[in-house]
Amino acid sequence: MTTSAVPLGRRPKDLRRKAETARLFEEAAATTSETERERIHEEIVLLNIEVARTLASRFRNRGVPLEDLEQVALLTLVRIVPKFDASKDRDFLAYAVPSIRGDLKRYFRDFGWMVRPPRRVQEIQSEVVAAHQRARESGEPASPEKIAEQLDLKPSEVQAALMADGCFQPLSLDVPVSPDHGRGSLGDTLSDDDPSGERAAEARAMLTPLMRELSERDRRILHLRFAEDCTQQEIADQLGVTQMQVSRLLSRILGTLREGIGELDPTAV
Structure with a gap:
């Protein structure tokens, strides 16, 4: 087993850090000087910074900058060091890891959404x-x-x-609606009637996970109608169906999207 595959806390350097952390907590408990205790606590924080950063890195590539995640993890580390009671539990890592991981998860819940669904x-x-x-x-x-x-x-x-999967990090609006129609993008299927652009941007982000659920045919119909501005009859000619069938297909597709947006945000429809 390689060193990188060894679980956090069981590598030789982790065991050394654990022993040194325990020693420092003993010193902090023994001193009567508040200034000295704060100095020791700072040393403990510095000694365990790698633990906090490692935990933060496990949440990377989910739509939140790694720097923000590391800041959350480090702030939690600074907060919990003075609260740790070494007389009850000598394993600081067993206390720190769940605390840091919990704060990271809460950060995602409260601040990580590009589009905020219901609680x-x-x-x-x-x-x-x-x-x-x-x-x-x-x-x-x-x-x-x-x-x-x-x-x-x-x-x-x-x-x-x-x-809601994708609300952390929506797809780019430049992603083609259909592989066969690379010139049309997801953003092209939406109008921008809102002068401020805010509602249009939010709608585009909310549509990202919904578009993933559509079939290739449905995405092609949306592309033809809203990107290429084809009439229903022109779409019918390309698909080999009647104009009435295209009308029904569009109604169904748009109804599905509206229903999906309503599930994500009932106030949006």
Whole structure:
């Protein structure tokens, strides 16, 4: 097993840090000088900075800058060092790791959303996505109904949570709507009637996870209608269907998108 594969806290340097941290806490408990105790606490923080940064790095590439994550982890480390009671538990790492990890998760919950879904969706989103990913990897059914049964949730809650996947870091608006129509992007399918651009930007971000759920055909229809400004009859000619069928397809697709946005933010529709 390589050194990098050894769990945090079990590498030789981690064991040395653990022993040194325990020694410093003993010194801090023995001194009667508040100034000296603060100095020792600062030394403990410096000694365990790598632990905080390692924990922060495990949350990288999720739409939040690594610098922000490290700042949260380090602030937590500074906060908990004076609170640690070495007389009750000599393993500072067992106390620090859950505290730092918990603050990182709360930071994501409160500040990591590019588009903020309802609180309930925020609370269950990571659990639902994890269950969905496990089901797909094992080849088991990954339907909202099946996941809802496993997690004791409502299917509508699971669906909303799955749709919220991507709200941390939405796809670029330059992503083509369809591989066969590279000139049209996701942003091209939306108008920009709002002079401030704020509502349009929010709508585009909210549409990102919803667009992923559409079939290739549905995305092509949206591209033809809103990117290439084709009439319903022109779309019908390209698809080999009637104009009436195109009208019904557009109504269904737009209805699906509106319903999805309503699940993410009931105030948006």
